[in-house]
Amino acid sequence: MATQAEQILKEKEIQGIVFSLYGKIFVSTLLVIITFFVTQTLYEVMIISLVNLCLIFVMSIMIRLVQKNKAVVYVGLFCILVDLLIITILPFVWYHAVGGESIPRTYLIKTSTHYIIVSTLILNAFTLQPIYPLLYSFGVVISQAWMLLYAKADPRFLSTESFKEAFLGSAAHVNNYITNMGVIAILGFILAYLTFRIRKTVLVAASNEVRSSQLSRYFSPNVIQEMASAEESFFQPGGKEMNVAVMFCDIVGFTQISEQLGPEKTMSFLSEYHSQMMGSIFEYRGTLDKFIGDGMLVTFGTPKPSPEDAKNAILAGLAMQKKVADWNEKRIIINEKPISIRIGIHYGAVIVGNVGISTRLEYTVIGDAVNAASRIEAMGKEVKKSFLISKDLFDQVKDTNSIHAKFKSLGSFALRGKAKATEILSVET
Missing domain, CATH: 3.30.70.1230 (Nucleotide cyclase, GGDEF domain)
Structure with missing residues (x-):
């Protein structure tokens, strides 16, 4: 049976997951709006909008479940899986929107998903569960590594060591791509550690709150304040x-x-x-x-x-x-x-x-x-x-x-x- 301190921590964890889900809904909504201004084809607009609207609907259901304290752990893990699917699918949506197999797969690793990855990683840290940012960053590295190998399997794949050429041309800066993966992995470990420390701090604070509540059974509030x-x-x-x-x-x-x-x-x-x-x-x-x-x-x-x-x-x-x-x-x-x-x-x-x-x-x-x-x-x-x-x-x-x-x-x-x-x-x- 969970102690009072653990119950308080669970409540904080639920609040963190709900905040994270609301943050992801905001990001998804923003992505839908931006899509209408930057996409080049109706296909891209429809697919990205449909994916994000489905995502918003699913996350709304997840919020209701978590607020009712139902399947909290499973909701957290499911959200990580959805996040990984999104950042894996998005480059392919953009790739097919601009021509698909008619253009080199180099385009897959030139898409700007890192901003989405980092923002989602930070939101996962708000859950007060160190395993979530850790799992997400680990999954991102695997996903991005697979995408790089998939792109390089195309004989038309072009790489360069020049940042200028990679930014303006059709070639990709592979070393920079790998470095970004390493940064995300390190950031995931850092956020996991910080979440772990915050979780311990919250648990200590919750334990102190419980002790104070227990002390009130033996001492008057005036005495407890003086003792504190x-x-x-x-x-x-x-x-x-x-x-x-x-x-x-x-x-x-x-x-x-x-x-x-x-x-x-x-x-x-x-x-x-x-x-x-x-x-x-x-x-x-x-x-x-x-x-x-x-x-x-x-x-x-x-x-x-x-x-x-x-x-x-x-x-x-x-x-x-x-x-x-x-x-x-x-x-x-x-x-x-x-x-x-x-x-x-x-x-x-x-x-x-x-x-x-x-x-x-x-x-x-x-x-x-x-x-x-x-x-x-x-x-x-x-x-x-x-x-x-x-x-x-x-x-x-x-x-x-x-x-x-x-x-x-x-x-x-x-x-x-x-x-x-x-x-x-x-x-x-």
Whole structure:
């Protein structure tokens, strides 16, 4: 089974093949138009136009197949075969248009197909498959070598070492023709190597994209961004003191819920619940510190603080409550019991950084503010309120009027572990 990185690479390869096919359609269309201005006989116009129109039709079908991810490899190889047939047939079409066997076969190797060959070779490199330009250049060399031998078999064949005579006269510069074949072969190898290098680069980029996606399952987007641009010191044990908003959130009566659901359904329930909450948390630049069973520890202001951290924490809490209300409506429809959550938020100093050893680190927050937030969330059960914040958090919000909620002071409480009483406010919509 293909990995995610390989699937992404396959998508890029398909895009390259489609681009290559569109490029060939453009070249074919251009060739048909030019034919009407440079050809000398109606036969030549008809044959070249018919061949190119058929080619455009076939390539259009190939594009549809590739875009549907059908027979991608076979389409690529078929296109190489068609390209080789075209550059082999074209000189004969032109040869017969000017007289055929009545003139020397020298004309076959004096036709200007090299421009078409080189442009098609470059287009084949866009497929991100090194084998395509390699096969095409190899096929071109064989085709052109056979054509040279076929032309030289004619007793009337004329050759010259003068470029002027070859350009103006009826003779051919054989050495130049062979040199062109060598250049095409070398160009094919170069493009194959460059395509190989680009393919590896795309695969590495795709792998990094997948890793980043996988990391998002364990870390918040803010932390991933910080890790991506961080220096080595970021990944060492230790931390720094910062003022942040700390949120604790729990499901009310989760113990009873888990007993009723059983282990398997409980895990499924939690997975769906957490996915509902994460959208609201990340929307307001929150950082998920950890899941604690049904609970969550979330911070606002890590790894980089902002003046909006306290406000974002409240807005995230309100959004989480709204998500739960919407989810409950769906749960009731399918005969499942609605749930409720408790949220507690505090603002204060914490140590933000890596806890552990160099081989096993956890990016987290520790400190008095974390404990206070936990106590505030638990207090919701005593005062029968679902959303509580500290006055310390409220004071950090510069424009409370922009928050569509009511704030009511419940008085000061002595939180366990804190000598100074803390004023608590309820938040209600």
